Amino acid sequence: MxxxxxxxxxxxxxxxxYAKVKQDDLLAPLFSHVDWPHHLPVIYDFWSSILLGDQSYKRNPFEKHRDLPVTPAHFNRWLLHFERTVDEHFEGEKAEEAKxxxxxxxxIFQHKLGLLK
Ligand code: HEM
Known part of the structure; x- marks a missing residue:
């Protein structure tokens, strides 16, 4: 691994x-408008900045989520796919840090959206 x-x-x-997200009936509709060739490099920057410290991501990640019609169920499903994807491909310190x-x-996003008490 x-x-x-x-x-x-x-x-x-x-x-x-995202291959998992696009096949998920709950999450896929929320991403139907996404311009993937534009979005993917932004997400690579985001995670490279967090895990590799390369400072390539300089925006506010919350802004794009402010008006999404999401519930805790969406976040739980998102996290399930994310954690499974990490575990299917990687191990070690950065893999744990990613999760x-x-x-x-x-x-934090759910708190800002008023979804957590
Ligand atoms: C319910 C869960 C989530 C949904 C449905 C969701 C959906 C989206 C959508 C639709 C976009 C906009 C794409 C675009 O139009 O360019 C986006 C952007 C983004 N998301 Fe999420 N997201 C979720 C959770 C998260 C979480 C937990 C993180 C971080 C750990 C995250 C990180 C990002 C980042 C970094 C961007 C790019 C923002 C930018 O353009 O600078 N998302 N997300």
Missing amino acids: KQILERGDIALLIDAF QRANSIAG
Whole structure:
């Protein structure tokens, strides 16, 4: 099993994750408008900045989620696919960090959306 060490690893992780999201009846409709060739490199930047510290992502990740019609069920499903994708492809410190950070950011997003008490 591989560790997450470089941007190519992140691209593999994110591509595999969105393959699951696009096949999920609950989540897919929320991504139907997405311009994937534009979106994917932004997400690679986001996770490269978090896990590899390359500072390639300089935006506010919450803004695009502010008006999405989401519930805790959507976040739980998103996290399930994310954690499964990490575990299917990677092990090690960065893999664990990816899952932890996804959980904590999902918590922050839900808090900002007023979904958590
Ligand atoms: C219910 C769960 C979620 C849904 C339905 C969702 C959906 C979306 C959608 C539709 C976009 C906009 C894509 C575009 O139009 O360009 C987006 C962007 C993004 N999402 Fe999520 N998201 C979810 C959770 C998360 C979580 C937990 C994270 C972080 C761990 C995250 C990170 C991002 C980032 C970094 C962007 C790019 C923002 C930018 O353009 O700078 N998302 N998401």
